[in-house]
Amino acid sequence: xxxxxxxxxxRLLLHQAKIRPDRPAxxxxxxxxxxxxxxxxxxxxxxxxxxxxxxxxxxRGDRLAxxxxxxxxxxxxxxxxxxxxxxxxxLYQDAVAAELAFVLQDADIGFAVAEDQEQVDKLLENxxxxxxxxxxxxxxxxxxxxxxxxxxxxLDALQALGREHAxxxxxxxxxxxxxxxxxxxxxxxxxxxxxxxxxxxxxxxxALIATAKVLVAFDGFTEKDEVLCYLPMAxxxxxLYSYAQSFVAGFCLNCPExxxxxxxxxxxxGPTYYFGPPRVYExxxxxxxxxxxxxxxxxxxxxxxxxxxxxRVGMGILEGKPGVSAxxxxxxxxxxxxxxxxxxxxxxxxxxxxxxxxxxxxxxxLFDFYRSIGVNLKQLYGMTETCVTVSxxxxxxxxxxxxxxxxxxxxxxxxxxxxxLVRSPGVMREYHKRPDxxxxxIDAEGFFHTGDAGYFDGEGHLKIIDRAKxxxxxxxxxxxxxxxxxxxxxxxxxxxxxxxxxxGRDEVCAFINIDMAAIGNWAERRNIAYSGxxxxxxxxxxxxxxxxxxxxxxRDLAGEATLGDSQIRRFLVLHKELDADDGELTRTRxxxxxxxxxxxxxxxxxxxxxxxxxxxxxxxxxxxxxIGTVSADxxxxxxxxxxxxxxxxxx
Amino acid sequence: xxxxxxxxxxxxxxxxxxxxxxxVVALQGVSFDVREHEVRAIxxxxxxxxxxxxxxxxxxxxxxxxxxxxxxxxxxRVDPHEAAARGIARTFQNIALFRGMSVLDNLMTGRNLKMxxxxxxxxxxxxxxxxxxxxxxxxxEAIIDFLEIQHVRRTPVGRLPYGLxxxxxxxxxxxxxxxxxxxxxxxxxxxxxxxxxxxxxILDVNDQMGTTVVLIEHDxxxxxxxxxxxxxxxxxxxxxxxxxxxxxxxxSVIDAYLGVAH
Numbered sequence: 015x016x017x018x019x020x021x022x023x024x025r026l027l028l029h030q031a032k033i034r035p036d037r038p039a040x041x042x043x044x045x046x047x048x049x050x051x052x053x054x055x056x057x058x059x060x061x062x063x064x065x066x067x068x069x070x071x072x073x074r075g076d077r078l079a080x081x082x083x084x085x086x087x088x089x090x091x092x093x094x095x096x097x098x099x100x101x102x103x104x105l106y107q108d109a110v111a112a113e114l115a116f117v118l119q120d121a122d123i124g125f126a127v128a129e130d131q132e133q134v135d136k137l138l139e140n141x142x143x144x145x146x147x148x149x150x151x152x153x154x155x156x157x158x159x160x161x162x163x164x165x166x167x168x169l170d171a172l173q174a175l176g177r178e179h180a181x182x183x184x185x186x187x188x189x190x191x192x193x194x195x196x197x198x199x200x201x202x203x204x205x206x207x208x209x210x211x212x213x214x215x216x217x218x219x220x221a222l223i224a225t226a227k228v229l230v231a232f233d234g235f236t237e238k239d240e241v242l243c244y245l246p247m248a249x250x251x252x253x254l255y256s257y258a259q260s261f262v263a264g265f266c267l268n269c270p271e272x273x274x275x276x277x278x279x280x281x282x283x284g285p286t287y288y289f290g291p292p293r294v295y296e297x298x299x300x301x302x303x304x305x306x307x308x309x310x311x312x313x314x315x316x317x318x319x320x321x322x323x324x325x326r327v328g329m330g331i332l333e334g335k336p337g338v339s340a341x342x343x344x345x346x347x348x349x350x351x352x353x354x355x356x357x358x359x360x361x362x363x364x365x366x367x368x369x370x371x372x373x374x375x376x377x378x379x380l381f382d383f384y385r386s387i388g389v390n391l392k393q394l395y396g397m398t399e400t401c402v403t404v405s406x407x408x409x410x411x412x413x414x415x416x417x418x419x420x421x422x423x424x425x426x427x428x429x430x431x432x433x434x435l436v437r438s439p440g441v442m443r444e445y446h447k448r449p450d451x452x453x454x455x456i457d458a459e460g461f462f463h464t465g466d467a468g469y470f471d472g473e474g475h476l477k478i479i480d481r482a483k484x485x486x487x488x489x490x491x492x493x494x495x496x497x498x499x500x501x502x503x504x505x506x507x508x509x510x511x512x513x514x515x516x517x518g519r520d521e522v523c524a525f526i527n528i529d530m531a532a533i534g535n536w537a538e539r540r541n542i543a544y545s546g547x548x549x550x551x552x553x554x555x556x557x558x559x560x561x562x563x564x565x566x567x568x569r570d571l572a573g574e575a576t577l578g579d580s581q582i583r584r585f586l587v588l589h590k591e592l593d594a595d596d597g598e599l600t601r602t603r604x605x606x607x608x609x610x611x612x613x614x615x616x617x618x619x620x621x622x623x624x625x626x627x628x629x630x631x632x633x634x635x636x637x638x639x640x641i642g643t644v645s646a647d648x649x650x651x652x653x654x655x656x657x658x659x660x661x662x663x664x665x
Numbered sequence: 666x667x668x669x670x671x672x673x674x675x676x677x678x679x680x681x682x683x684x685x686x687x688x689v690v691a692l693q694g695v696s697f698d699v700r701e702h703e704v705r706a707i708x709x710x711x712x713x714x715x716x717x718x719x720x721x722x723x724x725x726x727x728x729x730x731x732x733x734x735x736x737x738x739x740x741x742r743v744d745p746h747e748a749a750a751r752g753i754a755r756t757f758q759n760i761a762l763f764r765g766m767s768v769l770d771n772l773m774t775g776r777n778l779k780m781x782x783x784x785x786x787x788x789x790x791x792x793x794x795x796x797x798x799x800x801x802x803x804x805x806e807a808i809i810d811f812l813e814i815q816h817v818r819r820t821p822v823g824r825l826p827y828g829l830x831x832x833x834x835x836x837x838x839x840x841x842x843x844x845x846x847x848x849x850x851x852x853x854x855x856x857x858x859x860x861x862x863x864x865x866x867i868l869d870v871n872d873q874m875g876t877t878v879v880l881i882e883h884d885x886x887x888x889x890x891x892x893x894x895x896x897x898x899x900x901x902x903x904x905x906x907x908x909x910x911x912x913x914x915x916x917s918v919i920d921a922y923l924g925v926a927h
Contacts, residue, residue: 045803045806045807045809046802046815047806156811156873157865157869159872159873160872271815272813272815274815275816278819637858638858
């Protein structure tokens with residue numbers, strides 16, 4: 015890795031277009047065929063977009079909103095804004111119009127690039143509140159022919175305009191790039207915000223590029239690597255691990271055909287590195303398990319036998335540890351031939367050199383599953399404010415319960431309160447327009463306060479327990495880490511979400527959300543008839559199934575000294591799926607425990623008062639924005655607890 | 666939006682068509698026209714003769730009396746394959762797809778009439794056959810993209826949910842690049858969301874591909890929203906014809922739907 019790489023993204027683009035003009039920079043599947051753009055072609059696309067924007071009056075410091083699925087031109091539009099000294103602001107594509115309004119106003123958006131009619135509609139809906147939004151560009155013209163809005167222009171037209179502008183002012187593009195400084199703001203990323211309204215995290219070119227360099231060097235990425243961009247563009251994970259790293263390492267970004275085709279696209283591209291939050295890995299595993307249960311007897315037996323072997327010796331082999339017998343090694347080879355490799359091939363993981371997970375803790379069994387079949391899955395820890403990168407597992411030093419050692423150049427300190435503090439080149443410049451919040455988050459020494467509680471173990475690995483403010487205590491004084499329990503529950507393929515309560519109370523109770531795909535399949539195989547989600551969730555057989563899962567968790571917890579008291583005494587299965595549209599999850603699908611406790615207060619009371627059942631009626635928002643209600647009579651279910659939890663409580 | 670769409674002259678003229686099966690009279694002296702580029706709905710209570718009307722238009726039934734003129738050419742007797750070759754495609758009330766074949770292959774069958782190479786050339790995948798196949802595949806991919814069914818491209822149709830199968834059937838009809846598209850209850854048995862999707866696709870087909878659409882539908886909301894003009898049949902007779910608003914106010918239509926003392 016040459017140390018003298020340029021320090022702004024536009025200059026990196028020029029650099030890549032010069033040293034590897036003919037390597038693919040971006041691929042997209044269109045009409046069933048993967049289309050590639052080389053770095054030289056990408057440069058021309060960006061040039062026409064940037065000049066087009068300039069011709070339309072985009073000035074230095076202006077902000078460009080980008081909203082839609084991962085599309086090449088959306089990435090290039092971000093770069094075009096950076097060329098002109100502007101700031102791209104990627105937005106979550108599944109946010110409803112009202113949610114976009116806040117960001118459009120907060121970031122004072124004057125220009126926006128939208129993927130399609132759906133996104134254009136949401137922007138137009140916000141026009142009355144956001145009069146400063148003067149120009150909207152769209153990628154896909156479908157359905158927009160009759161809009162006739164003066165503010166709407168297609169990206170094709172914008173690029174045509176840009177090419178004309180570039181002909182008349184051939185020096186303009188390079189001169190604009192030359193004006194860019196490393197400490198200019200490169201992007202504003204809005205955090206999903208578990209509490210309060212989202213905050214815009216302003217990151218500089220220098221911070222992002224310095225971090226990307228560290229990451230590229232850490233796992234040795236080269237121009238030959240391939241990555242599939244399927245995560246929301248508004249998430250820092252995509253910005254850093256796809257966008258920033260590809261400019262530093264020169265590898266190719268692959269844009270899926272549509273969000274529904276990601277699994278197929280993954281298989282076709284065979285990425286060499288992969289980044290996803292645990293839920294993505296979980297969804298893949300759930301799919302595998304369902305299909306194995308449906309497979310023939312021979313395949314099922316073979317799968318389970320070899321997975322047993324993999325669980326026993328697979329991780330040792332992956333990490334090159336001694337102590338695996340020759341026979342086991344031979345069997346594992348055979349397993350590779352018969353099970354692991356075909357399985358990885360189906361999942362599109364055949365060529366994976368390294369896979370990351372982060373954003374949330376990952377279930378131990380989930381983590382082990384991937385590692386045991388030879389996928390080098392590693393945990394990392396970080397947040398938008400630190401360019402994600404705080405700590406990461408180094409290959410060969412993977413410890414499931416930790417998030418690895420701090421990355422090179424990152425200073426991690428544990429405050430007396432147990433909070434994790436971070437100082438690194440990647441720490442954000444500021445929260446956009448929120449000096450108060452910035453001062454609260456970054457102290458005088460430059461340490462960012464993460465809000466997570468954690469500690470270093472004996473080997474210098476960082477271990478994160480929970481959000482500092484979520485870690486509570488039971489009335490008896492024992493430690494209560496809700497997320498830890500929820501993650502344990504969520505590992506079961508049948509459980510999609512769980513919410514645990516217990517802070518300041520005598521015992522722990524939980525809400526469970528079933529996984530419709532897994533349980534639906536399970537029910538079908540047992541000839542259990544059901545009419546919909548609520549019906550299935552309240553079925554007694556399903557309740558019994560979930561009870562078994564909860565009791566297994568309890569048995570596990572009984573073995574852990576600090577958390578034995580956190581065994582789940584009572585739980586209920588919710589009649590509706592927790593959903594971001596109803597404010598129950600954040601856009602990145604983290605449960606908003608406080609909001610849920612408030613919204614379902616009668617249910618929480620019922621759990622603790624020992625009632626046998628509770629009637630509930632809930633409003634829910636449909637995808638088209640209408641509001642309906644669902645109601646159900648939910649049984650309160652008791653779960654067995656294990657191993658003298660009571661004696662410990664007394665002590 | 667409807668005003669801009671209905672400027673064209675008549676693409677299809679149905680004149681005085683009568684059809685009977687033995688003693689059962691399905692259609693009696695029905696006349697109406699379909700203008701180029703419009704969405705024309707045929708509505709009516711059960712057994713009013715709507716599907717029979719579509720079957721007459723694309724040549725499945727041959728009327729005892731009356732004529733159907735498509736693009737100015739008048740004829741009494743036309744067979745389904747001739748109708749298809751002239752540019753009339755249709756979907757069916759009960760889905761009629763090849764259930765064991767993938768979505769892609771089902772759509773490719775829709776290109777059948779456009780294929781020029783012989784069986785022999787195709788089987789050996791000779792140069793011209795190969796080029797032709799690529800061309801057809803490109804057209805089919807455009808339709809897959811248009812109908813947003815990329816994720817099931819390779820899935821056997823029999824494994825798809827009902828709403829998607831309906832969409833695939835529409836796709837197969839579109840693969841023939843028809844000038845006139847006949848849709849027999851495209852939204853039967855769908856939930857609200859699926860109906861919305863299907864309505865959007867029908868409007869997009871009409872708008873972007875310029876295809877004229879004749880559709881039979883029971884959901885009045887859908888009919889009133891989608892169509893430029895509506896024909897109402899009852900007991901094989903035409904009882905009203907006009908814009909959705911006119912038809913909605915028509916007393917004989919109200920009587921036919923709500924029932925009236927005879």
